Amino acid sequence: MEAWIEKLALYMQYPFVRYALIVGVLIALCSSLLGVTLVLKRFSFIGDGLSHVAFGALAVATVLQAANKMTVVLPLTLLAAVLLLRTGKDTNIKGDAAVAMISVTSLAFGYLLMNLFASSPNVSGDVCSTLFGSTSILTLTKQEVWFSVMLSVVVLLLFGFFYQKIFAITFDEDFARAVGVNASRYNLMLAVIIAVIIVLAMNLVGSLLISAFVIFPALSAMRVFHTFFAVTTCSAALSVVCALAGILASVLAGTPVGATVVAMDAAAFLLCWAVGRSGSGI
């Protein structure tokens, strides 16, 4: 145990470990807050679809050799978020089928592009790290950390400020519209925030595992708590704890960051499920 603590203290002296912790916790916090709304609105598949779009966009950015990949990835993902939200509402087109189509297409195109215009000799290594995040969180630059911090603060402020509105349109969008809440505006805001979070989270967990970040904490919290406020708070807390524990464990054990955090989230879900089954909840 003591050896572990010493090892941890040693690692904490490296800025890249501290950066990873800061960014990891912030992303976990933001994605879990939004996750509650997404899961309840039956929108969790949009998160999944967007993460695949982000993968395709990243491939495009790599091929274009953009100096800052974010300048390509963020606008493309935002665009996809707005489009997906539209199809989700349109009852004529099957929303889930549209999402599935867009996500596999971006995945395939991304992989194609990365193979055709290989920028490094190790294509499969590149693809693997984009999909699963592997080590990129440990190579964050100071700029990227600041960027993540700023965006997270914006997301948190927006969520806090519009918390009651978000609750209203999540519980009953028709009623909210009828009494004059501009639901389309808030839906758009949610879509934009989700896109931003997914782009940020790509660094941490890679595009395949992002959905776990968004839905696991919310689902876990819903097993145990029965008010919207408690579910939101618990989801945020769980997510932060799992991210911290996961990142530290991965640093100590040398495992991939994203996969370790998601494994923690899954364990937390099982625990919450057991608690929810045994008692009547809180």
Next chain:
Amino acid sequence: MPQIVCENLCLGYEGETIVKDLNFSVEAGMYLCIVGENGAGKSTLMKAILGLRPPLSGRVVFGDGLEKREIGYLSQQTDVQKDFPASVREIVLSGFQGRMGFRPFYKREEKERAAQNMERMGIAGLSDRCYRDLSGGQQQRVLLARALCATEKLLLLDEPVSGLDPVVTADMYRIIGELHRSGVTIVMITHDVAEALPCATHILHLGRRVFFGTRDEYLREMKDTPEKKEGASHGSMD
């Protein structure tokens, strides 16, 4: 000036008109029941009044001090709501959202009004309970309390008793009747004509024949043409 005037409303979906040239008005103090077969356009009419789905043509005008956003709405239960983790208080308070603008928190008097409305609906003791754990009748009372937070002037109720057992249904009609007597205009969609008729002051019948008028006129009309399906091709529309 009536609270709501519907002028030459045509309702329907792309290319398919369900309701044609509908004219009626809702005066303050009315208890209007909208009846008709399934697919006659009852819910579509309600959505047009609420501004959720624009009519194909015609218009809905608000007056008598009623603004569009001052309509309390009791919708049919959605799938999302059935297992929604929210306390009764959270839901009732959300009725105020429409008039909050960008204000992020509820004011003290709003919290008090919410408490009063829960008291009025007989659910004060449930305010910390989870919505999904309540019975169907209790859930409807919660949604009614929320609608009352949105307005005291006019309530639009879409099938408020569907899925409720007879005892709870009678209770629900009693509550709606009390609200009506306390001065709230009621517009209610129902397929349960027999249950709804005793309380209604006016009836709007949608379908192959369209009728709008007082309850007594409606009963007379029904008596004159007992063959409902073969009824007059035009109702007394005004």
